[in-house]
Amino acid sequence: MIADLSQSDLEALGARVRADYDAFRARGLKLDMTRGKPAPEQLDLAEGMLALPGNRDHLTEANEDARNYGGVQGLAEVRAMFAPTLGVAPAQVIVGDNASLAMMHDAIVWALLKGVPGSAKPWSKEGEIAFLCPVPGYDRHFAICEEYGIRMIPVPMTGDGPDMAKVEELVRDPAVKGMWCVPKYSNPSAESYSDETVRRLASMKTAAPDFRLFWDNAYVLHHLTDDRREILNVVEACAEAGNPDRPFVFASTSKMTLAGAGLAFFASSEANVKWWIARASKRTIGPDKLNQLRHVRFLKDEAGLIAHMDKHRALLAPKFEAVTKALSDRLANQGAARWIKPAGGYFVSVDVTEGAASRVVQLAKEAGLLLTAAGATWPYGKDPNDSNLRLAPSYPSLKDVKAASEGIAICIQLAAIESEQAKRKSKAA
Amino acid sequence: MIADLSQSDLEALGARVRADYDAFRARGLKLDMTRGKPAPEQLDLAEGMLALPGNRDHLTEANEDARNYGGVQGLAEVRAMFAPTLGVAPAQVIVGDNASLAMMHDAIVWALLKGVPGSAKPWSKEGEIAFLCPVPGYDRHFAICEEYGIRMIPVPMTGDGPDMAKVEELVRDPAVKGMWCVPKYSNPSAESYSDETVRRLASMKTAAPDFRLFWDNAYVLHHLTDDRREILNVVEACAEAGNPDRPFVFASTSKMTLAGAGLAFFASSEANVKWWIARASKRTIGPDKLNQLRHVRFLKDEAGLIAHMDKHRALLAPKFEAVTKALSDRLANQGAARWIKPAGGYFVSVDVTEGAASRVVQLAKEAGLLLTAAGATWPYGKDPNDSNLRLAPSYPSLKDVKAASEGIAICIQLAAIESEQAKRKSKAA
Numbered sequence: 001m002i003a004d005l006s007q008s009d010l011e012a013l014g015a016r017v018r019a020d021y022d023a024f025r026a027r028g029l030k031l032d033m034t035r036g037k038p039a040p041e042q043l044d045l046a047e048g049m050l051a052l053p054g055n056r057d058h059l060t061e062a063n064e065d066a067r068n069y070g071g072v073q074g075l076a077e078v079r080a081m082f083a084p085t086l087g088v089a090p091a092q093v094i095v096g097d098n099a100s101l102a103m104m105h106d107a108i109v110w111a112l113l114k115g116v117p118g119s120a121k122p123w124s125k126e127g128e129i130a131f132l133c134p135v136p137g138y139d140r141h142f143a144i145c146e147e148y149g150i151r152m153i154p155v156p157m158t159g160d161g162p163d164m165a166k167v168e169e170l171v172r173d174p175a176v177k178g179m180w181c182v183p184k185y186s187n188p189s190a191e192s193y194s195d196e197t198v199r200r201l202a203s204m205k206t207a208a209p210d211f212r213l214f215w216d217n218a219y220v221l222h223h224l225t226d227d228r229r230e231i232l233n234v235v236e237a238c239a240e241a242g243n244p245d246r247p248f249v250f251a252s253t254s255k256m257t258l259a260g261a262g263l264a265f266f267a268s269s270e271a272n273v274k275w276w277i278a279r280a281s282k283r284t285i286g287p288d289k290l291n292q293l294r295h296v297r298f299l300k301d302e303a304g305l306i307a308h309m310d311k312h313r314a315l316l317a318p319k320f321e322a323v324t325k326a327l328s329d330r331l332a333n334q335g336a337a338r339w340i341k342p343a344g345g346y347f348v349s350v351d352v353t354e355g356a357a358s359r360v361v362q363l364a365k366e367a368g369l370l371l372t373a374a375g376a377t378w379p380y381g382k383d384p385n386d387s388n389l390r391l392a393p394s395y396p397s398l399k400d401v402k403a404a405s406e407g408i409a410i411c412i413q414l415a416a417i418e419s420e421q422a423k424r425k426s427k428a429a
Numbered sequence: 430m431i432a433d434l435s436q437s438d439l440e441a442l443g444a445r446v447r448a449d450y451d452a453f454r455a456r457g458l459k460l461d462m463t464r465g466k467p468a469p470e471q472l473d474l475a476e477g478m479l480a481l482p483g484n485r486d487h488l489t490e491a492n493e494d495a496r497n498y499g500g501v502q503g504l505a506e507v508r509a510m511f512a513p514t515l516g517v518a519p520a521q522v523i524v525g526d527n528a529s530l531a532m533m534h535d536a537i538v539w540a541l542l543k544g545v546p547g548s549a550k551p552w553s554k555e556g557e558i559a560f561l562c563p564v565p566g567y568d569r570h571f572a573i574c575e576e577y578g579i580r581m582i583p584v585p586m587t588g589d590g591p592d593m594a595k596v597e598e599l600v601r602d603p604a605v606k607g608m609w610c611v612p613k614y615s616n617p618s619a620e621s622y623s624d625e626t627v628r629r630l631a632s633m634k635t636a637a638p639d640f641r642l643f644w645d646n647a648y649v650l651h652h653l654t655d656d657r658r659e660i661l662n663v664v665e666a667c668a669e670a671g672n673p674d675r676p677f678v679f680a681s682t683s684k685m686t687l688a689g690a691g692l693a694f695f696a697s698s699e700a701n702v703k704w705w706i707a708r709a710s711k712r713t714i715g716p717d718k719l720n721q722l723r724h725v726r727f728l729k730d731e732a733g734l735i736a737h738m739d740k741h742r743a744l745l746a747p748k749f750e751a752v753t754k755a756l757s758d759r760l761a762n763q764g765a766a767r768w769i770k771p772a773g774g775y776f777v778s779v780d781v782t783e784g785a786a787s788r789v790v791q792l793a794k795e796a797g798l799l800l801t802a803a804g805a806t807w808p809y810g811k812d813p814n815d816s817n818l819r820l821a822p823s824y825p826s827l828k829d830v831k832a833a834s835e836g837i838a839i840c841i842q843l844a845a846i847e848s849e850q851a852k853r854k855s856k857a858a
Binding site: 037071098105106112143254258259261279286 | 469481482484487494497500527528530541572573577687689708711713716717720
C-alpha cells in the first residue's frame with residue numbers, strides 16, 4: 001500500500017514511476033481507449049451481410065415484400081428470433097432501426113408529450129420529474145435526461161446492481177418516474193444485477209404509478225468468459241409482482257452484427273407494446289425491413305446468433321485480459337485502484353483514489369493516450385469523488401491495448417503517489 | 430350537366446348508370462386504390478441494391494468505415510449527391526434513416542420540447558399552438574399534429590398552392606408556429622406552388638418569430654410528363670427575404686429507390702442544421718451509413734438518380750393516364766366532379782359534388798373497390814364539404830387501375846345522380 005510506505009520509500013517509488021512514465025511518454029504513442037465500439041475485425045465477422053439479402057430475396061416468411069412500406073412492429077421472423085434473448089413472446093417485441101438509444105430517446109419523448117400506460121398526464125405536465133441513475137453509468141443515458149431537463153439522482157452500484165435500499169427510498173417520491181439500468185455486464189462497471197436486485201426492482205412500491213425501468217440490456221449476449229451470466233427475466237418478475245408495465249426492455253445488434261447498421265429492439269408488456277406501436281405509427285410508415293431480412297439471412301436463428309457472439313468473444317477476451325493483467329501487474333496491493341475483471345460487456349471500470357481520476361486522464365493525455373473524460377460516467381459529467389475511470393479496450397488492436405494498459409497503470413500509480421505526497425505535505429504544513 | 434337534365438332524362442340516366450354499377454359490381458373484383466406506395470415493378474428497378482454495397486466495400490470517400498458507429502450528419506458523398514435536388518450546399522444537408530416522416534415528427538417533437546432557433550421557449554410551453562394545413566393535404570402530416578395537440582387550421586389550395594391572402598392573415602396570430610407544405614405535385618392535388626406563392630411564404634410577416642415552413646418536397650423528382658415542374662428554391666427565397674431559418678426542407682428516396690429502405694433528408698439554414706445535429710446527437714450515435722453507401726453505389730450520381738426516376742415515370746404515367754381517361758370518358762361536362770391531370774406526384778385528387786364523397790366511397794366498397802376514406806385529406810379526417818377523394822393508382826397493375834378507374838367514375842356519376850334526385854325530391858316536398 002502506497003499509503004503505508006515510509007517517506008523515503010515513497011520518494012524512491014515516486015522517482016521510479018516518474019521514470020517509467022517519462023519512458024512511456026518518450027515512445028510517442030497515439031492510443032485511444034475512449035471508444036466503446038467494435039474493432040474492424042469484429043465488423044469483418046459480419047462482412048457477409050454487405051451482399052445480403054441478395055437479388056430477388058425480398059419476401060418475408062409471411063410472403064410480404066420487405067422492400068415496400070409498412071410493418072411498424074417488425075418482421076415476425078426477426079421478432080421470433082430475438083424473443084428468447086429478450087425474454088418475451090414475439091408479440092411483445094418491436095424491431096426498430098439501427099439504434100436502441102433512439103428507442104430509449106423516443107420512449108422518453110413520448111412519455112414527456114403523451115405519458116405512458118398508467119400516466120395521469122404527460123410527464124412534461126407533471127412539474128419537475130426525476131430519474132434514478134446508477135453510477136458509474138452510461139453517459140448517453142444521462143445526456144438524454146439532461147437534454148430534456150429530467151433531474152438525475154445518482155445511486156451507487158454495489159457489485160450486485162444498484163443499492164436497493166436507496167432505490168426503494170427514492171422511489172417514494174412521485175417525481176421519480178424512471179430509472180436507467182444496464183442490468184448485465186453494466187456499462188461501465190461490468191457487474192450484473194443479482195436476482196434479488198431484479199426482484200426488488202420489480203416489486204418495490206413506487207409513488208409514481210407510471211414509473212418505468214429503462215432496462216438497457218445492451219450486453220445481453222456479450223460474454224467474455226465461460227461464466228455466462230444470466231439475470232432474472234425482468235418482464236416476468238414485474239408481471240409476477242403485479243407491475244407488468246414497469247419494464248421497458250431495450251437491446252440491439254449493434255455490437256453483434258454491424259455497429260452502425262444493426263437492429264434495435266423494444267420488448268415489454270402487451271399494454272406497453274400497444275402504446276409503442278400507436279406512437280411509432282405517427283412517426284413512420286415502418287422500419288427498414290430489408291435490414292431485418294439481412295439479419296435473418298445472415299444469423300439464421302438463435303443458435304447462429306450465439307455462435308456469432310462467440311467469435312466476438314474470441315477477439316475481445318484477450319484485450320480485456322491485457323487490461324486487467326497490466327493493472328494487476330503494477331497496481332496489485334497498492335491501494336491506488338480497484339477494478340473487477342469483467343465477465344462480459346465492453347468496459348473496464350477503474351476506481352482510483354479520490355480526486356485522482358482527472359489527474360490520471362491528464363497524465364495519460366500528455367503521454368499520447370486518450371482516456372474517456374473523468375466524470376463521464378456520472379450525471380452531468382460530474383463525479384463528486386473524481387475517482388472513476390472508464391476504459392474501452394474493444395477498438396484498438398491487442399498490441400495497442402497492451403501498450404495503453406501499461407501506460408494507464410503507470411499514470412494511475414503516479415497519480416496515487418502524487419496524491420499521497422501532497423497529503424503528507426499538507427499534513428506537515 | 431346532370432343538374433340541367435329534365436326529370437325524365439335524369440331518371441333514364443340514373444337507370445343506365447345504376448345498371449352499369451350493378452354490372453361492375455357483378456364482376457366481383459377486389460381492387461385497392463388507397464395506397465400511395467410503389468408497385469413491385471417499381472421496386473424491381475432498384476433490385477440491384479439488395480446485394481450492395483457488396484463484400485469488402487465499406488469504406489467511404491473519407492476512408493471511414495461505414496459499418497461502425499458515428500457520422501450523425503450523413504456521408505459527405507451522399508450529401509453532395511442530393512444537395513442539388515434539395516437546393517442547398519452539402520453542409521446544409523442531414524441524411525436520416527428510412528423515413529422523412531420520422532424527420533418531420535422529430536422536428537416537431539424537438540420544437541415542442543426544446544424550441545427551434547429563434548424560439549423564446551419550447552413550443553410546448555407556449556399554450557395552444559397551431560399549424561396551417563393546406564387542404565386537401567397529407568393525412569400523416571395531420572396525424573402528427575393531432576398526436577401532439579397542435580391545432581390545425583385548414584387553408585384552401587388554389588391551383589398555385591395555398592391561398593396566400595388567407596395564409597398571410599392567419600400568420601398574424603403568434604400561436605401559428607408552422608405550416609405543412611407539399612410544394613411540388615402536392616399530395617393529393619398534384620398542383621405545384623407558383624414562384625409568387627413561394628416568395629410570399631418566404632417573405633410574409635409572421636407574428637411568431639420562430640415560425641417554420643415544413644417543406645415536404647416528397648415529389649421533387651417525381652415527374653409524370655415532359656412538363657418537369659420546377660419550383661422556386663425556398664431556402665434561397667427565405668434567405669433573401671431575411672428569414673433564413675424559416676424553411677425545414679424534407680425529402681426522401683422512399684419513392685426513388687426502395688419504399689421501406691430509402692434515405693430521408695433534412696435541408697435548411699446553417700443554424701437549423703446545427704440545431705438538428707445537436708438534437709439528433711442525443712438520440713443516436715449515427716444513421717445507417719451502409720444504406721447510404723448502398724445508395725451511392727447504386728445511383729452513382731445526380732444524373733443516375735434522374736435517369737432512375739425516368740424509369741419510374743415510364744411505369745407510372747400510363748396508370749395516371751388510365752385514371753384521368755376513365756374520369757373524362759364518363760364524367761366530362763357532367764358537373765359531377767373536378768380533377769386535374771397530374772404532371773407528377775402519386776395521387777389524383779377528385780372533387781365530387783358537395784356531400785357525395787362518402788357516398789362514392791361506400792358505393793365503391795360495395796362493388797369491391799377500396800378507396801381512401803372520405804375526409805382523409807382534411808385535418809381530423811373531417812372534410813366539411815364531404816367532397817374530396819384521393820385516388821392512388823401507383824400500386825395496382827395497369828389492368829387493375831383501368832378497371833378501378835372505370836368503377837370509380839361510375840360510382841361518382843351514380844352518387845351525383847342520387848344527389849340530384851334527392852335535391853329535386855326535397856324541393857318538391
